[in-house]
Amino acid sequence: MAVDPLIELRDVNKYFGTLHVLQDINLTVGRGEVVVVIGPSGSGKSTLCRTINRLETIESGYIAIDGKPLPEEGKGLAELRAEVGMVFQSFNLFAHKTVLANVSLAQLKVRRRKKDEADQRSRELLERVGLASQADKFPAQLSGGQQQRVAIARALAMDPKALLFDEPTSALDPEMINEVLEVMQQLAREGMTMVVVTHEMGFARSAANRVVFMSDGRVIEDRTPEDFFTHPESDRAKDFLSKILKH
Amino acid sequence: MDVLTENWSLYGKGFLGTVELTVYASILALVLGFVMASFRVAPVGSLRVIGTVWVAVLRNTPLTLLFFAVLLGLPRFGLVLPFQVFAVLALGCYTSAFICEALRSGINTVPTGQGEAARSLGMSFGQTLGNVVLPQAFRSVIPPVGSTLIALAKNSAIAGAFSVTELLGTYKTLNELGYSIIWTFVWIAVGYLIITLAISALFNVLEKRWGVAR
Numbered sequence: 001m002a003v004d005p006l007i008e009l010r011d012v013n014k015y016f017g018t019l020h021v022l023q024d025i026n027l028t029v030g031r032g033e034v035v036v037v038i039g040p041s042g043s044g045k046s047t048l049c050r051t052i053n054r055l056e057t058i059e060s061g062y063i064a065i066d067g068k069p070l071p072e073e074g075k076g077l078a079e080l081r082a083e084v085g086m087v088f089q090s091f092n093l094f095a096h097k098t099v100l101a102n103v104s105l106a107q108l109k110v111r112r113r114k115k116d117e118a119d120q121r122s123r124e125l126l127e128r129v130g131l132a133s134q135a136d137k138f139p140a141q142l143s144g145g146q147q148q149r150v151a152i153a154r155a156l157a158m159d160p161k162a163l164l165f166d167e168p169t170s171a172l173d174p175e176m177i178n179e180v181l182e183v184m185q186q187l188a189r190e191g192m193t194m195v196v197v198t199h200e201m202g203f204a205r206s207a208a209n210r211v212v213f214m215s216d217g218r219v220i221e222d223r224t225p226e227d228f229f230t231h232p233e234s235d236r237a238k239d240f241l242s243k244i245l246k247h
Numbered sequence: 248m249d250v251l252t253e254n255w256s257l258y259g260k261g262f263l264g265t266v267e268l269t270v271y272a273s274i275l276a277l278v279l280g281f282v283m284a285s286f287r288v289a290p291v292g293s294l295r296v297i298g299t300v301w302v303a304v305l306r307n308t309p310l311t312l313l314f315f316a317v318l319l320g321l322p323r324f325g326l327v328l329p330f331q332v333f334a335v336l337a338l339g340c341y342t343s344a345f346i347c348e349a350l351r352s353g354i355n356t357v358p359t360g361q362g363e364a365a366r367s368l369g370m371s372f373g374q375t376l377g378n379v380v381l382p383q384a385f386r387s388v389i390p391p392v393g394s395t396l397i398a399l400a401k402n403s404a405i406a407g408a409f410s411v412t413e414l415l416g417t418y419k420t421l422n423e424l425g426y427s428i429i430w431t432f433v434w435i436a437v438g439y440l441i442i443t444l445a446i447s448a449l450f451n452v453l454e455k456r457w458g459v460a461r
C-alpha cells in the first residue's frame with residue numbers, strides 16, 4: 001500500500017529532558033491510508049502525532065510530508081501545517097468565536113479566501129458533519145460530540161492532505177462517541193489520509209488499513225487490523241489487548 | 248477653604264499637569280507593555296530575553312531612582328529634553344513592566360490548546376496572538392490594567408520633585424503663601440481622586456462591554 005508515501009518518519013528520536021519518548025520511530029503512511037495508533041497511556045502516541053506537524057520538535061531523525069522534509073520554523077512551517085490538519089482530544093475550539101467563525105478563521109487568514117467564500121465553504125462543511133443549524137452558536141453552547149465535529153470541519157476547511165487525530169473521542173460521553181466516529185468513517189471512505197490515535201477497536205477494525213502498536217516510545221507492531229487483533233505477536237500487545245478487550 | 252477659590256489657576260495648572268503626565272505615560276506604558284508582552288511569549292528566544300530583562304529591571308527599580316536615572320543620566324549622553332518628557336519616559340517605561348505582566352497573565356488564562364489549534368491550521372505566531380489569544384486575554388486583563396493605570400496617576404506625583412508642573416507640587420507655593428496645610432492637601436487629594444475615579448469609571452465601562460466571559 002505504501003507505494004505513494006504521504007507521511008514519512010525515519011529514525012525519529014524525541015526526548016523530554018532525560019525521558020526518551022520516541023525511540024527510533026519508523027513509520028510510513030501512504031496516500032489515502034488510514035493508520036490507527038494504539039498503545040498504553042504514556043507510550044508516546046500523542047507525541048508522535050504532534051511531531052508530524054511539528055507542534056513538538058525532534059532531536060534526531062527525518063520527517064517528510066508529501067516528499068518534503070518538515071521546515072524548521074517560520075512561513076514554510078506554517079504552510080506545511082495548513083496541509084496537515086489536527087484534531088485534538090480536548091477539541092480546542094476558539095471560545096470567543098461562533099461555530100461558523102471557528103471554521104472560517106484560518107481560511108481567511110491562511111488561505112486568504114474572501115469572507116463570503118470562506119463562510120460558504122464553512123457552511124458546506126458544517127452540513128457535512130451534521131451541524132448546519134448550529135453555525136451561529138458559541139462552542140460552549142454545544143455538546144462535546146458537536147464540538148469535536150466542528151473541530152473536524154475546521155481542520156477540513158484547509159483542504160488538508162492528511163488529518164491527525166489524537167484520541168478524538170476520549171473526552172466524550174459514550175453516547176456521543178458514535179456521531180464523531182461516523183464522521184471519521186465517512187472521511188476514511190472518501191480516501192482521506194488519516195493517522196488516528198484511538199482505543200476504539202471497532203473503528204480500527206472497520207476503517208484502518210494498518211494498526212500501529214506503540215509501547216515505551218517504540219513501534220512494536222505495524223500490521224493489518226485482522227492480523228493484529230487475532231494474532232498479536234508481542235507479549236506487550238497481547239497483554240494490552242487482553243486489558244482493553246475485557247470491557 | 249478659600250485656598251481653592253483664591254488659587255484656582257495654580258490648582259488648575261497642577262491638575263492639568265498631572266492629567267497630561269498620566270495620559271501620555273499611560274499611552275506609552277500600554278504600547279510598550281503590549282510589545283514586551285508579545286516578546287515574552289514569542290517563539291524567538293532573543294525576544295523573550297529582551298522582554299524578561301525589561302520587566303525584571305523596571306519592575307524592581309524604585310521609581311524615584313528611575314526618575315534620577317532618566318533626568319540626570321540621559322542628558323549625560325547628550326539627550327536633552329524638557330523635564331516633562333523625561334517624566335513621561337520614566338513613568339511610562341516603569342509602568343509598562345506592570346502592564347506587560349498583567350497582559351502576560353491574561354494570555355496565560357487562554358488555554359494553550361487553542362493556540363496549538365490555531366498553529367496547526369497554519370496560522371503564524373502573530374495571527375494566533377492577534378486573532379485567538381489576545382481577544383480572549385483582553386477580557387481578563389481589563390481590571391488589572393485599570394489598577395496599574397491608577398497607580399501610575401498617583402506615581403506621577405514624584406515628577407513634582409523634579410520641577411515638573413503637577414498637582415502635588417502646588418503645595419509648596421501655597422504653603423509659602425501661608426495657606427492652611429490641611430486644606431491645601433485636602434484639595435490636592437480631591438484632584439487625585441477625580442483623576443483616579445475617572446480611570447476607574449472608564450475601566451468599569453470597558454469591563455461591562457467586553458469583560459464578561461461568554
Ligand SMILES: Nc1ncnc2c1ncn2[C@@H]1O[C@H](COP(=O)(O)OP(=O)(O)O)[C@@H](O)[C@H]1O
Binds near residue numbers: 046
Ligand atoms: N510536554 C511534556 N513535557 C514532559 N514530558 C512529557 C510532555 N508531554 C508528554 N510527556 C511524557 O512523555 C510520555 C509520552 O506522552 P504521550 O505522548 O502523551 O503518551 P500517550 O499519548 O501515548 O499517552 C509520557 O511519559 C508523558 O508523561
Ligand SMILES: [Mg+2]
Binds near residue numbers: 046047
Ligand atoms: Mg495521549
